[in-house]
Amino acid sequence: MRVRKVCLREIRMPLLAPFETSFGRTTERHILLVEADVDGISGWGEVTAGETPFYSYETVETARHILRDFIWPIVRGREFRSAAEVWDALAPIRGHNMAKAGLETAVWDAEAKQKRVPLWKLLGGARDEISCGISIGIQPSIEELVAKVEKGLAAGYQRIKIKIKPGWDVKPAETLRQRFPRIRLMVDANSAYRLEDAPLLKQLDQFFLIMIEQPLGWDDLYAHAALQKQLETPICLDESIHNEADARAGIELGACRIINVKLGRVGGHLMARRIQDLCQARSVPVWCGGMLEAGIGRAHNIAMSTLSNFTLPGDVSTSRRYWAEDIIEPEVEITAKGTIRVLNAPGIGYTPRLDRIEALTHSKEVLA
Ligand code: OSB
Ligand code: MG
Numbered sequence: 001m002r003v004r005k006v007c008l009r010e011i012r013m014p015l016l017a018p019f020e021t022s023f024g025r026t027t028e029r030h031i032l033l034v035e036a037d038v039d040g041i042s043g044w045g046e047v048t049a050g051e052t053p054f055y056s057y058e059t060v061e062t063a064r065h066i067l068r069d070f071i072w073p074i075v076r077g078r079e080f081r082s083a084a085e086v087w088d089a090l091a092p093i094r095g096h097n098m099a100k101a102g103l104e105t106a107v108w109d110a111e112a113k114q115k116r117v118p119l120w121k122l123l124g125g126a127r128d129e130i131s132c133g134i135s136i137g138i139q140p141s142i143e144e145l146v147a148k149v150e151k152g153l154a155a156g157y158q159r160i161k162i163k164i165k166p167g168w169d170v171k172p173a174e175t176l177r178q179r180f181p182r183i184r185l186m187v188d189a190n191s192a193y194r195l196e197d198a199p200l201l202k203q204l205d206q207f208f209l210i211m212i213e214q215p216l217g218w219d220d221l222y223a224h225a226a227l228q229k230q231l232e233t234p235i236c237l238d239e240s241i242h243n244e245a246d247a248r249a250g251i252e253l254g255a256c257r258i259i260n261v262k263l264g265r266v267g268g269h270l271m272a273r274r275i276q277d278l279c280q281a282r283s284v285p286v287w288c289g290g291m292l293e294a295g296i297g298r299a300h301n302i303a304m305s306t307l308s309n310f311t312l313p314g315d316v317s318t319s320r321r322y323w324a325e326d327i328i329e330p331e332v333e334i335t336a337k338g339t340i341r342v343l344n345a346p347g348i349g350y351t352p353r354l355d356r357i358e359a360l361t362h363s364k365e366v367l368a
Pocket of ligand 1: 055134135188190238289290291292293315316317
C-alpha cells in the first residue's frame, strides 16, 4: 500500500451548545480532516487536536504543520504492508500523536476498504454493539445539571460523567447521588487539582463514583500514585497516557486503576490496541474517551471500542448530542438500552458526506 495523496481540510462546526470543562469553554470546533488516497481508495481520519493548547499541547495549527512538513515527507512514496506499519514509520517524530493519528487512522480505514472488511473486524474487535455513556460539561446551575442528567438517562445512556473544577465538585456529585442513587456516575477534573487538594477529593469517596478521571497534573504520574493511595475511588488517567510506556508506568506506580484510551492522544489504532492489550493482561479495564468529534472521529472511536478490554461504557455518544447535522451518513445513533450497533460496511462503515464537508470547509490543502 502507498499513500498517493493526502487532502487536509479544516472544517468549522458550531456545537449545539457550548461545552465547558475546567480548562475552558468550546462553542465552535475547528476540525482537521485527513483524506488519504491509498492506491486509489480514500481513507478518512479526524485529528482530535483542539483549538487551544489547554487539554494537550497540540492544536489544529500544530497538527497541520506536523502533518504537512514532517509526516507527509516520511509517508510519501513509502510502501506499507499494512496500516499497522505506519506507527513505526512515524516514530522519529516525537509526540504530536494527534497529528499522527489523523493519518494513521485514515490509512486503517483505507486498508479495511481495500480488503472489503469492516474496520472493527480488521482491528480484531470482539463485539458488534458497544456501551455508551455521556460527558456533561460544567453547567450554570445544579438544576440545569440535573435536567441534563435526566435527559441522558431517559435516552438510555449507561453511565453519566460530569466535568468538575474547584467550586463545582462535591456539591454537584452529592446532589446527583441523592437524586439518582443507583446510576453509574463519575467525574472528570481535567487536571484542575493539586495533591494538596486530597482532603477535598477524598470527600468524593462517599458518593460511590465508578472513577475520578485525571484529577491532578496532566504530566504527573507520581502525584496520582500518591493520591490513589488515599482514595477508595479508582483514579482513571486520561491526559497522562500517551503510549504503552505511560500506561505501564501508570499501572505499576499505582497511579490509576482504569485507563481512558483516546485514539488521538495515543497516536492511532495500533497504539490504542497495544495499550488495551497491556491493560487486559493486568486486569485494568479501559474505555474510549471522546474529544467532541465529528462523525469520522466518532466512527473510528466506535471501531476501537469493539476491542475486548473496552469493558466500561465510553464517551461515545450520538451525532445529535453535539451537532445539528453531522458529516457522515448515517449519523451515529443509540439504541434504547444505551448501545451503538456497529455497522458492517467496509472501513469505518459510515460514509463521509462530501457535499456537507465541502460546505463546512474553511481551508484545504493537497499534499501530493
Ligand atoms: O477530558 O474527556 C475529556 C472533551 C474535550 C476534551 C477533553 C475531554 C472531553 C470530554 C467530551 O469529556 C467527551 C465527548 O466527546 O463526548
Ligand atoms: Mg478526560
